[in-house]
Amino acid sequence: MTAFELAVQGPTGLTVAERVRPARMELCAALSTGGITPSAGLIEAAAATGVPVHVLVRPREGGFVYDDAEKRTIVADIRQAARLGAAGVVIGGLVGDAVDLDLVRRARDASDGEVTFHRAFDQVSDQRASLDQLAAEGVTRVLTSGGRAAAIDALDELRALAAHAAGRIQIMAGAGVTSRNAAAIAETGVDAVHASAKRTVVDRLAVSLGSAAGAGEARYATTDEGEAVAIREILARGVAL
Secondary structure, three states, X not given: OOEEEEEEOOHHHHHHHHHHOOOEEEEOEOHHHOOEOOOHHHHHHHHOOOOOEEEEOOOOOOOOOOOHHHHHHHHXXXXXXXXXXXXXXXXXXXXXXXXXXXXXXXXXXXXXXXXXXXXXXXXXXXXXXXXXXXXXOOOXXXXXXXXXXXXXXXXXXXXXXXXXXXXXXXXXXXXXXXXXXXXXXXXXXXXXXXXXXXXXXXEEEEXXXXXXXXXXXXXXXXXXXXXXXXXXXXXXXXXOO
């Protein structure tokens, strides 16, 4: 069976994860930016759900080339996540168009649990060589869209990566995964599928415009329980490879 990882970014998502019971959750903040490290309070609450929590450790939005000060922050946040009950961490960094092996080693040494290398992997120039390096460093899995904007557009690439991994390291497909395409993605032979199962919430806000009062909207994404259940059930049914 293909494992289901649910990406969660707030208290509503934690409630959904606790009810849906995915194989694990990736916990982050500000998912619209690609995700950054969540707060200590959110990590602690996530751990209390009983669903294995893998904390995204990313000190800022933007690219994945980090200086030494940023790497020290990443290592400190990894240690804090472990103290708060995280089962693993999700990290990634680059040196040019190659994996930052120094960051990977520092993250692995600081972590008490599994290490996932995130979609920075989709920016490397040689995915197979990078996969070999990450497997040799003891990384548990790689989150990837096969180098494309969405996983559904990279079925051949995902299939090739899963074959190349050959059980040495897990391949987890992510980016644009929904209940409409999860089965096709799982059929590539990846070990897991990563999805945010999100919906958009619209809040009506009163706004002050000088002396006049107006109304505005605030939009934010949260986890949709029905979509999360649908993806879980599709993956649980299994696929014929």
